[in-house]
Amino acid sequence: MKKNVLGFIVVIVIALAYYFVNNTKKGNEDVAKSEKVINIGVLQLLSHPALDSIYKGLEEELARQGYENGKNIKIDLQNAQGEQSNLALMSGKLVSEKNDILVGITTPATLSLANVTKDIPIVMAGITYPVEAGLIASEDKPGNNITGVSDRTPIKQQLELIKQIIPNLKTLGLLYTSSEDNSIKQIEEAKKYAEELGINIKLASIANTNDIQQVTESLASEANAIFVPIDNTIASGMATVVKVTDKFKIPVFPSADTMVKDGGVLGLGVDQYQIGVSTAKVLIDILKGGKPAEMPIVLANKSIIYLNEAQAKKLGLEIPADIKEKAEIVGNK
Numbered sequence: 001m002k003k004n005v006l007g008f009i010v011v012i013v014i015a016l017a018y019y020f021v022n023n024t025k026k027g028n029e030d031v032a033k034s035e036k037v038i039n040i041g042v043l044q045l046l047s048h049p050a051l052d053s054i055y056k057g058l059e060e061e062l063a064r065q066g067y068e069n070g071k072n073i074k075i076d077l078q079n080a081q082g083e084q085s086n087l088a089l090m091s092g093k094l095v096s097e098k099n100d101i102l103v104g105i106t107t108p109a110t111l112s113l114a115n116v117t118k119d120i121p122i123v124m125a126g127i128t129y130p131v132e133a134g135l136i137a138s139e140d141k142p143g144n145n146i147t148g149v150s151d152r153t154p155i156k157q158q159l160e161l162i163k164q165i166i167p168n169l170k171t172l173g174l175l176y177t178s179s180e181d182n183s184i185k186q187i188e189e190a191k192k193y194a195e196e197l198g199i200n201i202k203l204a205s206i207a208n209t210n211d212i213q214q215v216t217e218s219l220a221s222e223a224n225a226i227f228v229p230i231d232n233t234i235a236s237g238m239a240t241v242v243k244v245t246d247k248f249k250i251p252v253f254p255s256a257d258t259m260v261k262d263g264g265v266l267g268l269g270v271d272q273y274q275i276g277v278s279t280a281k282v283l284i285d286i287l288k289g290g291k292p293a294e295m296p297i298v299l300a301n302k303s304i305i306y307l308n309e310a311q312a313k314k315l316g317l318e319i320p321a322d323i324k325e326k327a328e329i330v331g332n333k
Ligand code: TRP
Pocket: 050, 051, 105, 106, 107, 108, 125, 126, 127, 128, 129, 151, 182, 230, 231, 232, 235, 256, 259, 272
């Protein structure tokens, strides 16, 4: 009897020892696997507060999920400073340096990456209309090496909000950049819905930041309010836009939280940092074996109303209580 018990204990001890040795080995193998540094190439069109927040959200979420820049991942962030020629050069560099995965921040940046590689997975970080820009075949099934996050917003609802805030709106100015595919499509939508809602519009486009002041001045002299879509060039020149519209005492309604903060009055938009967070999640799914061709586009938009109360006050604009109740207040004061 005693012998049996002893024998039993010996067997258990051996089994446990075997289990522990084996498990430690497996654990080490996992660590070894994650010690292979993953190279991530990021291409950003330019710096403006929205795009910088997207990048921050991306890097911080990756870290929260255990992918730390400089440890088990290496991020090569390239910023084209708004220059098309830089985009081409930098895309070429990111691909030839054999990054494992690429991230495009903005439509122009992603288009440029898509031009150089059909194999390396590309994750879109906040691309407004990826199908219309020619990046993917469909939002449900991209069909190629590209997938990611769209930041598009419901333009009809935005126009309805503007109408509610300015009931006697005569002319709504639409200000956008003629070379940005993302903006062109949004302006088409805005035109369509404005007609449906009986809003009279006036279009004004810029080619680059140098045009902003003059074009905004002529638009502001003819409109009682200005709508701006999710537009990179205008986002980077918001200060100039607002300087002009303040002079004319008219409000600007943009489509991104950061642009409201930079002097817009109100916008139905997306939290830019969250675009980065969602982008990181898609990227990790791909690292774990997801195939971009099969991965539907993620919509970042939660239709949050952002209100810059200080700016509304400055313009003497009364925001209806029901809108104010739902809004998230942004801006300095
Ligand atoms: N959606 C833009 C594009 O497709 C990029 C972008 C993301 C952006 N967030 C923004 C532009 C906020 C202006 C403001 O290129």
